[in-house]
Amino acid sequence: MRTITTTDDLARFCEAAKAQPYVTIDTEFLRERTYYSRLCLIQMALPGKDGEAVLVDPLAGGDLSLEPLYDLFRHEATVKVFHAARQDLEIFFVEGKVFPKPLFDTQVAAMVCGFGEQVGYETLVKKIARENLDKSSRFTDWSRRPLSAAQQTYALADVTHLRVIYEHLAKELKRTGRQIWVEEEIAILLDPETYITRPEEAWMKVRTRTNSGRFMAVVRELARFREDYAQTRDVPRSRVFKDDALLELASTRPATLEELGRSRLLMREGRKADIAEGILAAVKAGMEMKPEDFPKVDGAREQLQVNTALADLLRVLLKAKSEEAGVAPKLIAAASELDALSAGERELPMLHGWRHEVFGSDALRLCRGEIALSAMGGAVRVVVV
Template identity: 80%
Template sequence: DKTSRFTDWSRRPLSEAQKTYALADVTHLRVIYEFLAKELARTGRQKWVEEELAILLDPETYITRPEEAWLRVKTRTTSGRFLAIVRELARFREEYAQARNVPRSRVFKDDALLELASTKPTTLEELGRSRLLLREGRKPEIAEGILAAVTAGLAVKPEDCPKVEGDRDPGQVDSALADLLRVLLKAKSESAGVAQKLIATSSDLDALAAGDRSVVALKGWRGEVFGADALRLCKGEIALSAKGGAVRVVSV
């Protein structure tokens, strides 16, 4: 029964139906916990969980500073001016969203932000031509904030425009190496019994194939399961072979 899923849980008293609904969320947690605890002890993976919990318990995990919000916006454009406008738009959006405790996507979405950084509107008339800015983003206070952010981005001195450090041109990704890393990840995932996406993302693999050595997949338990051999593969120290339907790592 999902009728209570939209409950305002701050209001009292709760009805019996609401209490039952809330209890259902934890009814089986004790049994699940005991099972997983035994599995972690058996496999020696308690440290893996502790690493993940440390991230979840760190307040920094949940803090987005407005001046750094632009780093979360995915774009392949490396133009300093473009990124300066992205930075100012992302800063405004984050400040606006945090002040009103609403999701940043409700202010305007990333695709609209990138469009605005490209078209650089400085008047309401120019802003009105946006194809991706939804109705919420056209409200006067948001529209004015957008125009102010674009103006601020355009005013940034060339030497102060943001630079994407450590990134290589996406065209320099070694596609053959990236494909080999995907094969290695699949093999390691099956061997460890852990979903591939928990170990490394497609972006991680492309970054590795482009020479980036800062990806999360190289650290902690992920490094043990996949990262160490991934680096060896990148260096040409190992090769992959197939035997009996399974992928094997072979030292070179």
């Protein structure tokens, strides 16, 4: 078990990886006390049962730059294999402004190959690699040094078994001709917009019970302040104040420190001087906002008249089509999308790409009355009208 702590050693391993068709990669990180994930460990393995597997330790105190790894990410002759890559990719995008290309995500591939929705790594290890994982080190503190032998063994298992899983899934995708399905999903993972949260847009993620203009104006300013504060100081947004406190403040709209002090839901952290002043300034900005500048809440979907009978038929069709394709229904379309389709909305993910091929095309035909559904025993058939 080799641990890399210097740039030269990392460069040598990455050069060896460039000569291979693929390399498996995983990370360990912490995010409980920061806004951005803190990278604690990188694991990589070369192909083959005896292919070298290493730990890359950015916290060991050595002279380590990750530029050789980023150079490997840019080397398109070697596939970079991850499982559930989103959080890993966010780390590398934030720190190095780079994405691994080409990328293969075994979680995405497994969903396409019929292993269910958001299938876990442990499940794939059992079903494909026929091995068991020791998960006892899963929730340990990866920032503490030295790492225990159990932690190192656990970390390496996340990339050694991944070789078998990747080869199995890649072969299955080639057999079924579904590589394009995975590529469409991975394109989302490789889009920088997936990982960018702009403070001025943070209000859109706050769930509210009312959409009145003035209330939403204060919500937007409070969410903007919180996001900017959290990003600038690299602290979790919940450490600034939580959503329930934000909504309370948007309702009570304190104008002074004394009024702010009456908040029931604002925790001690949110009462510190710089946060308190930011809250009051945000409330003031929301209260002074002109009506024409109020945030525009998209109420179009709420106003849609859902055809419940048609929505129920679409659910039956989705179940039949997902079983036929061997993929989880939620991977194709969410229940809310089916309601929207029944109400006449047409700008939906299910109507594009592979989803349109598998389900969307027939869903539209059902909406237009061009097909009907027939049940025979436990099977549902599409009948042309």
